[in-house]
């Protein structure tokens with residue numbers, strides 16, 4: 001079992017740094033310790049060692065912030081600061097976040113907890129934190145100018161309120177949002193119900209949807225981009241950098257997702273039906289739930305999906321917008337399907353010897369594109385499965401369901417071993433003749449027009 005103490009001990013080996021506040025005034029010495037995470041790996045659930053009991057969540061490629069109990073108040077310390085986030089092996093982004101990572105740590109409290117959050121600003125400009133979805137005094141809502149002045153660089157503000165409503169929440173700046181959210185400033189918040197048996201599940205995964213526009217070869221997101229992002233992420237990670245969600249066969253699994261991108265994402269689960277048990281406003285009434293395999297999450301919304309992990313296997317879980325399961329390289333390639341490029345290639349290679357044609361039979365060429373990439377970017381379609389390239393990037397991961405997993409076992413079990421005779425296979429045989437249906441219109445009267453709009457704005 002993972003307790004807070006052995007989590008911290010284990011995690012310090014894995015990269016948690018406990019650092020004293022750099023500001024050495026007497027006032028700062030009274031502030032809670034700053035806990036910082038150095039690795040983008042998924043951390044084990046943080047089982048509470050004080051306060052009321054709850055069933056902790058697992059943050060995909062993230063972690064939960066430890067707190068200090070001070071006269072019955074849970075005290076947290078968030079530090080807004082520039083961070084380096086590995087988005088997938090081979091690509092690092094220079095982002096803004098909290099306590100060493102973007103997104104910041106997940107905050108977990110219990111319904112009715114008194115919560116005090118110290119927010120220190122180490123950014124070059126003012127900030128604030130809005131506690132998205134919470135019931136709280138108006139002056140704690142974090143809207144710069146409207147409910148508080150900005151937190152200037154080097155300053156610390158304190159927010160304090162009672163976590164009144166159980167459910168799924170987010171936090172993010174409400175000061176220069178376009179810059180600060182495009183730079184990765186956001187975090188997850190879960191208020192657990194007073195009764196740990198209420199809505200209890202075996203596995204409870206949480207993550208945010210976010211998006212960045214980072215040119216291949218560069219490190220910093222373009223903050224003026226409004227829709228045309230090129231990296232579609234779960235918790236500032238893209239495939240192949242996103243951890244699988246591991247579950248035991250028969251487990252009740254919850255996946256909570258918050259959307260802080262600038263467009264909607266239809267999230268799709270393979271092999272199982274889920275119900276939406278929670279929204280940003282709380283738990284859904286049981287008689288309002290219906291089974292589905294895809295649920296759209298609009299900008300600013302949270303959804304909690306639940307399903308029984310009945311079917312063992314490696315099941316895809318991804319955004320169903322196919323350009324959201326791609327990475328940065330090759331986003332701007334024109335459609336070349338059906339275009340015979342051979343004559344063109346001959347003429348271009350006489351001018352540019354290294355020229356290579358692409359896309360003549362679809363974009364699958366991109367999967368095996370092994371030409372050198374610029375520094376610090378990811379191929380558009382990567383991801384490897386046991387049968388070869390998956391051609392996936394961006395908002396894609398798997399739910400790995402295995403028989404007989406221990407309750408707290410979140411370690412990637414590797415590729416699913418399919419029982420004999422259960423994998424689609426190639427068959428060799430003579431194709432039967434085509435049976436043509438009678439048509440009222442002759443074929444040469446039918447005019448086909450295939451037109452694709454240029455550009456790809458309006459994601």
Ligand SMILES: [Cu+2]
Nearest residue numbers: 265319321324
């Ligand atoms: Cu999407």
